[in-house]
Amino acid sequence: MMKKILFLLIAAAMACSCQILSQINWDYAHLANAGGKALTAASLTDAQISDLCRQSVAYADAQTPLAEAKYQQRLARLMYGVKEVDGKPLNFKVYKSNEVNACAYGDGSVRVNSALMDLMDDDELIAVIGHELGHVANKDSKKAMQRAYLSSAAREAIYSAGGYGQLAGTVLGDLSEAYVNAQFSQKQESRADDYGFQFAIDNGHDPYSMARSLEKLNSLSSGSSSGALAKMFASHPDSAKRAEKMRKKADDLTGKKTTK
Ligand SMILES: [Zn+2]
Known part of the structure; x- marks a missing residue:
């Protein structure tokens, strides 16, 4: 059970990391009827989310x-001075994981996997984290x-107006599983790419950072490396287009012509 939950969390983070570009397919009617109680997205406050x-x-x-500490230190160095996004104070941690991934949560928590840090140089890493912050x-x-x-x-753990308690572990596991399926739309991905592009520049990094990181992630899918990431990328031809768009944007900014 523990292993399954861990997998789901990793998968949730994968979805978070936005290699998935498929459109959100959400059955609101089903949700509204679930549990016999009409719940809408509007029924949760920002504080509850x-x-x-x-x-x-x-x-x-x-x-x-x-x-290990060297990963935490590298991330802290790169994010030095980046304190908040959208009014939310940020906190950073690096997980020891072989899955290439990073994830930013809505409360300002950013979790980066060690495998992603091994794969990316500083410029690329900044862009990926910038994308997540986007x-x-x-x-x-x-x-x-x-x-x-x-x-x-x-x-089922309906939030009362006055507050609610800590959700049980099994409930959180279920929540994480649901989060796996909460994919971002193509438009959301594109806007997050734009954010990551600017975030890298604002923090003194190469304008090609976002393009390079996407290109590197793309290359994983065409290589022999298997695993969830490669599989996910393989089914998303648009990820190559995203990389191209970011390279073109950097070309426009720098006046260079690196676009093929
Ligand atoms: Zn994304």
């Missing part, structure tokens, strides 16, 4: 080992958690 994120992150933190800034993460809540067993 932030708390769901906080509880999910705490759960993930408890399940996942941290990477989902927070654009409120995509918030909406994703909102949907995950409404589709999971967590909705």
Whole structure:
């Protein structure tokens, strides 16, 4: 059971990391009828969504080992001075994981896997994290958690106006599973790419950072490496287009012509 939950959390993070570009396919009618109680996305307040994120992150933190100090230090160095997004104070941790991934939650928690840090140089890493922060800034993460809540067993733990308690581990596991399916739309991905592009530049990095990171992630899918990431990329031809778009954008900015 523990292993399954861990897998689901990793999968949730994968979805978070936005290699998945498929359109959101959401059955609102089904959700509205679930549990015999009409719940709409509007029934959760911002504070409640932030708390769901906080509880999910705490759960993930408890399940996942941290990477060695050198990883934490590198991330802290790169994110030095980056304190908040959309008014939410940020906190960073590196998980020890072979899955290439990073995830920013709607409460400002950012979790980066060691495998991603091994793969990316500083410029590329900044861009990927910037992309994730873009989902927070654009409120995509918030909406994703909102949907995950409404589709999971967590909705049974109805939030009262005056507050609610800590969700049980099994409920959080279910919430994480629902989060797996809360994919971002193509438009959301594109906007997050734009955010990551600018984030890299604002923090003094190469304008080609976003393009390079996407190109590198793409190359994983065409290589012999298997695993969830490669499989996910293989089914998303648009990810190559995203990389091209970011390279063109950098070309326009620098006046160079690196686009093939
Ligand atoms: Zn994304």
